[in-house]
Amino acid sequence: MTDAVERLGKKVLKFHEIIGEMLILLFQTICSFREAPRNIQSIFAQMAIIGYETLPVASVMAFFVGMVLALQTGVELQKYGSQNIIGAIVGHSMVRELGPVMTSFLVAGRAGSAMAAEIGVMKVYEEIDALKTLDISPVRYLAMPRLIACLICVPALVIYSDLIGIIGGAIISNLHPQIFVSYTTYYDSLTDALKLREIGNGLIKATAFGGIIALVCCYVGFKTSGGARGIGVSTTRSVVLSFMLILVADYFLTRLLM
Template identity: 40%
Template structure:
């Protein structure tokens, strides 16, 4: 019994310690963006690294996701002669849920792991200590640019994912199942709303924030040499992915609460 209580207490302390560190690092990273010097080149570099380099894999994933939605819904809608409503289902599903979540998970796997590994390597090789010796704030230099560019990149990638996913659904519906394209587009316009897009973009911005802060946090507190870098990278990807799914539910619930 005592061992169980010790295990629970240890887990609670570790949980609170992690989120306490996360909160402090996040606040510092956000506020330090407004302190000079502002290194715009680093922002541009990370925007290209996180955003532009992730575009091909997200575009491919989104195209086939939209196509799969059309394939799965066609059978049910065909029974009611309502195939032309597939477009609305694809558009709303991608905009509100699939585009932000898939984009965030792919960025986590690709860029979040890279953030944790790079910063973790700098930590164990004492490069972060060297930055401090040169009077360079490591949070401002390493984490702040990644934080802001991740929010922007995931938001833009989600918007692109919406468009590409809808195109995937259109191609499958119109060219494979020969759905009337005029009705397909008209019912999409009638049923899908801009609120659906805003819903997904809000999620995307939050997900981008979570990816950058959690990944950088694990990298920043890495210990134990090369093995520690590997463990931090794995934990960063797993924790970020779980956080994305949990916050996906919370954001959806809050937006539903306010009828958004």
């Protein structure tokens, strides 16, 4: 019994230690924002990796998510003669939840894992210690450009994914013989139901998720140890932890923004 309580206590202390270290890293990164003009090239390089290079995968994901959403809901709505509101359902689903969450998962799996691996390699091979020796702040040089890039690119990708998903839903709604909703009806239903406030709430979520991805992946990268095996463990850990925190944050943000 004593051993079990001791193990539980160690886990609780470790959890709070990690949260504290992540908050310190976030504070240090935000404080280094004033140095952003000097690191503009690094920021644009990270934006290209996180944003531009993710566009093809985001396009495929969003298009088929929109199509599947329209197909599943449209067939069910057709049974009750309510398929004319399918545009509103697809739009609400993409803007409120699927767009921000699925896009953030995609960025975390694709770009976030690369962040953790790159910083982890630098930590294992003592390149971060070399930066400190040269009086270069690792937080300013590594974490700050990635955080700014995520805060900019994730909301932009979410807007793009929302549009592609809505287009995919419109195509299926028009072409599927069981549903057959005209583009005009689809568009009218979408515009009547979708308000600017909901779009804004989706972008708030996207910005928060982008910050979570950058913070978690940079923190895990900085804490990497143990050679090649440690790099692989850190990469996996960064993605899993990002997914979990995105879902937790999604719940609390949804409650806050309702």
